[in-house]
Amino acid sequence: MGKVLMAGNDAMAEAAICAGCRSYFGYPITPQNELLEYMSAHMPKAGGVFIQAESEVAAINMCYGASAAGARTMTSSSSPGISLKTEGISYIAGADLPCVIINVVRGGPGLGNIAPAQGDYFQATKGGGHGDYRMIVLAPATIPESIELVMLAFELADRYRVPVMVLADGMLGQMMEPVVLPEHIDPATLPVKPWAITGAKGRKPNLITSFFLDPVELSEINVKRQARYQKIEEREVRYEEHETADATVVVAAFGSVARIARTAVRMARNEGIKLGLLRPITLWPFPYAPLRALSQRVDVILTVEMNAGQMVEDVRLAVAERAKTPFYGELGGLVPSPRDILREVKRYAS
Numbered sequence: 001m002g003k004v005l006m007a008g009n010d011a012m013a014e015a016a017i018c019a020g021c022r023s024y025f026g027y028p029i030t031p032q033n034e035l036l037e038y039m040s041a042h043m044p045k046a047g048g049v050f051i052q053a054e055s056e057v058a059a060i061n062m063c064y065g066a067s068a069a070g071a072r073t074m075t076s077s078s079s080p081g082i083s084l085k086t087e088g089i090s091y092i093a094g095a096d097l098p099c100v101i102i103n104v105v106r107g108g109p110g111l112g113n114i115a116p117a118q119g120d121y122f123q124a125t126k127g128g129g130h131g132d133y134r135m136i137v138l139a140p141a142t143i144p145e146s147i148e149l150v151m152l153a154f155e156l157a158d159r160y161r162v163p164v165m166v167l168a169d170g171m172l173g174q175m176m177e178p179v180v181l182p183e184h185i186d187p188a189t190l191p192v193k194p195w196a197i198t199g200a201k202g203r204k205p206n207l208i209t210s211f212f213l214d215p216v217e218l219s220e221i222n223v224k225r226q227a228r229y230q231k232i233e234e235r236e237v238r239y240e241e242h243e244t245a246d247a248t249v250v251v252a253a254f255g256s257v258a259r260i261a262r263t264a265v266r267m268a269r270n271e272g273i274k275l276g277l278l279r280p281i282t283l284w285p286f287p288y289a290p291l292r293a294l295s296q297r298v299d300v301i302l303t304v305e306m307n308a309g310q311m312v313e314d315v316r317l318a319v320a321e322r323a324k325t326p327f328y329g330e331l332g333g334l335v336p337s338p339r340d341i342l343r344e345v346k347r348y349a350s
Helices: 008-018 033-042 056-068 079-094 121-125 143-160 170-174 215-235 255-270 288-295 311-319 338-346
Strands: 004-007 023-026 049-052 073-077 099-105 136-138 163-169 176-179 239-242 249-252 275-280 282-284 300-305 327-329
Touching (some): 004 008, 008 099, 008 163, 008 170, 008 176, 023 033, 023 056, 033 170, 056 073, 056 079, 073 079, 079 099, 099 170, 136 143, 143 176, 143 215, 163 170, 163 255, 239 288, 255 300, 255 338, 288 300, 288 311, 300 311
Parallel strands (some): 023 073, 073 099, 136 163, 249 300
Antiparallel strands (some): 004 176
């Protein structure tokens, strides 16, 4: 198949269908409404189920039920809507169920505005809901990559039986780029899920719950779950380095900001400044080791985000004062330009 021009929201929706998702539950909120609209038109054509739920709370709990029955399932929303879903996400994690959640982040807190932002980093990577649970968090920087990461999200969710969040933003959701769509996966060819609730003829009934009254039993379950999270940290870290081999200053950025930072790297190099970029692709598990290695040979790691400073805390944990770790952020839906980033870099470049 050749390239087609698609908006980010449409591309992520189509990627989910290509990945074998046949149950989608959502509720409208800008700037991800096009994703919901695309699913409403195309999910029935693929033989799947689309439901516009009565609320975000209802949508995430519908995902719980569909996942428990063994289906590949997804929901999507934007910042305030994700906040409403966090209780259900915790239940899904507590029941060890796979699920994909797309967050097209907008300005906040509160209702904020519909401009792109990255203020949901803490919510995504530090749990968001209650209890000791983790989500794998993937952060695309382009629309073609968003397709790849949505496909990957379903694979990882099934492999580890965890919720996986794709953390995009309003800019990535609304912009358009040429993409190559992947082949459709037939859900019938996916591996069988022996734990799913599919009827119990000839076998012991399955029980899916996050409710365990015995503290000893819950402790044992949580210990096993944490061991699974540790495997994810060992196996699933993804990141990209750009022009870091001889860099004296490195920008750490994710998502749309990392895309902008690549231009700043080129501009800096044209002026003789040895600037590089490290882009986390998995926000959890976070690429601590690559940042730690960089901090042993560069002077400054500048974190740039569209928030008040969130990923920078993980950067500083990785660096542990081996290099300077300044921060530059834009708030309220403002987007930094390459010149803005270069201006900040020049404050620290030797």
